[in-house]
Amino acid sequence: MHPRTYNDAKVIGESFRAGTPVIMNLTEMSDAEAKRLVDFSAGLAFGLHGSIERVTTKVFLLSPASIEVQAEGHSAAVPAGSSPFNQS
Numbered sequence: 623m624h625p626r627t628y629n630d631a632k633v634i635g636e637s638f639r640a641g642t643p644v645i646m647n648l649t650e651m652s653d654a655e656a657k658r659l660v661d662f663s664a665g666l667a668f669g670l671h672g673s674i675e676r677v678t679t680k681v682f683l684l685s686p687a688s689i690e691v692q693a694e695g696h697s698a699a700v701p702a703g704s705s706p707f708n709q710s
Contacts, residue, residue: 623637623644623645623646623647624647624649624650625646625648625650625651625659626650626651627651627655628655628658628659628662630659631659631662631663634646634659634662634663634666634684635662635666638663638666638667638670638672638684638686639666639670641686641688642686643683643684643685643686643689644683644684645677645681645682645683645684646659646663646681646682646683646684647680647681648660648680648681648682649680649681651680656680660674660682663682663684666684667684667685670686670687671687672684672685672686672687672689673685673691675691
């Protein structure tokens with residue numbers, strides 16, 4: 623998803639809540655709104671036992687609890703929620 627404003631948080635939340643992994647590309651948002659959306663997404667992931675991971679500077683992956691993420695070139699899967707998100 624390419625959200626442009628914080629108002630797009632509802633669509634992201636509904637998709638994630640339905641069990642769909644969500645990739646958020648925040649490059650078209652201001653830094654302040656992007657931070658606000660990342661904060662919302664981190665709370666959403668925490669509340670639903672999923673995970674949030676930074677892919678690049680302004681791209682994040684939200685994974686539901688039922689999804690395992692495997693990095694390319696790695697043989698072992700990383701269980702959802704096993705890597706904490708650092709907002710700093």
